Amino acid sequence: MxxxxxxxxxxxxxxxxxxxxxxxxxxxxxxxxxxxxxxxxxxxxxxxxxxxxxxxxxxxxxxxxxxxxxxxxxxxxxxxxxxxxxxxxxxxxxxxxxxxxxxxxxxxxxxxxxxxxxxxxxxxxxxxxxxxxxxxxxxxxxxxxxxxxxxxxxxxKPVRPLRDAKTALQEWAQGQGYPTPTYSERGRTGPDHAPVFRVAVRITGLDDAEAQGPSKRLAEQAAAEAFLRRESLWSETMENDNG
Structure with missing residues (x-):
């Protein structure tokens, strides 16, 4: 009792x-x-x-x-x-x-x-x-x-893809002769105990991609993944190719 x-x-x-x-x-x-x-x-x-x-x-x-x-x-x-x-x-x-x-x-x-x-x-x-x-x-x-x-x-069902989207984007950018991707916070919403960050990834000469997450780090990963998906460089098979 x-x-x-x-x-x-x-x-x-x-x-x-x-x-x-x-x-x-x-x-x-x-x-x-x-x-x-x-x-x-x-x-x-x-x-x-x-x-x-x-x-x-x-x-x-x-x-x-x-x-x-x-x-x-x-x-x-x-x-x-x-x-x-x-x-x-x-x-x-x-x-x-x-x-x-x-x-x-x-x-x-x-x-x-x-x-x-x-x-x-x-x-x-x-x-x-x-x-x-x-x-x-x-x-x-x-x-x-x-x-x-x-x-x-x-x-x-891992929280993040098996591959690291930020690393994949950086490797792709370098391979294509682009500058290293940079990340910037575009906004923050939600209460202090459960914030939501909006982050943009920029590669000079290409359109930015934005995404959000419960931390800056996860929002950056999501933005990198959004960029890769937009350019048809990321797919479900890349996340689960060893599953």
């Missing part, structure tokens, strides 16, 4: 989180530690930082293992790009949000008032810490199953 917790809140039932994770902890103190931010009362070593360090490495190995098995014909460079997309902090934050992790976090009062339960950087760190906790609790196989459950759909 839930009971009063920090700031008068009811402490969420961790069994609910374990259901979302697909892993029931033999040692639940590991899970509690993985949910404890350094701002919470207690010693610094009682926070999730050490588990985050471990979980980051376990996540990388687990995703690399998944990619190796899922794409037997993919080259190392393609798998590396997909790996980078899957283990980045933004993806970890998406997974944490899917777990509804914010409600389970143990935070200091100042962090709570500052909206830390929705802070994507903190959620991403806690996501990695939980993976590290699962590794200690049940070994690599338990952690791998947790990662595959949480990241598997993203592996099949």
């Amino acid at each position: 839930s009971k009063p917790g920090e700031g008068g809140r009811k402490t969420p039932d961790l069994a609910k989180l374990e259901t979302a994770l697909g892993h029931v902890f033999a040692d639940r103190t590991l899970l509690t530690t993985a949910l404890t931010h350094m701002s919470a009362d207690g010693p610094r070593l009682g926070s999730y930082q050490r588990l985050e360090f471990l979980g980051d490495r376990v996540l990388g190995l687990s995703v690399a293992d998944m990619l190796f098995r899922r794409y037997p014909l993919a080259e190392e460079g393609d798998m590396s790009r997909r790996l980078a997309d899957l283990v980045r902090k933004e993806t970890c934050a998406e997974v944490a949000l899917a777990w509804d992790l914010g409600q389970f976090m143990r935070l200091g009062e100042g962090e709570i008032l500052g909206g830390a339960r929705k802070n994507k950087a903190i959620l991403a760190d806690a996501c990695e810490a939980i993976i590290g906790a699962a590794f200690i609790d049940g070994g690599y196989e338990a952690a791998r199953v947790l990662v595959e459950r949480a990241f598997g759909e993203r592996l099949l």
Whole structure:
């Protein structure tokens, strides 16, 4: 049952989180530690930082293992790009949000008032810490199953194309004798916690292409892809040729 917790809140039932994770902890103190931010009362070593360090490495190995098995014909460079997309902090934050992790976090009062339960950087760190906790609790196989459950759909449908659109555009421009593409922000909309950036890519002598995304980096990638598609230099087969 839930009971009063920090700031008068009811402490969420961790069994609910374990259901979302697909892993029931033999040692639940590991899970509690993985949910404890350094701002919470207690010693610094009682926070999730050490588990985050471990979980980051376990996540990388687990995703690399998944990619190796899922794409037997993919080259190392393609798998590396997909790996980078899957283990980045933004993806970890998406997974944490899917777990509804914010409600389970143990935070200091100042962090709570500052909206830390929705802070994507903190959620991403806690996501990695939980993976590290699962590794200690049940070994690599338990952690791998947790990662595959949480990241598997993203592996099949990556956020970004398998090839890097910005790199492809730069290589094409250089091959055609054009200057290096440049990117400029054309606008920003949406609230501070969920901004949408509009970015244009310019190659001197050609028409600009624009696109938008939840970060400048992703908007630049989208603009590069839009340019390549317009020039018939990018297609679905380029995204999935190793699928």
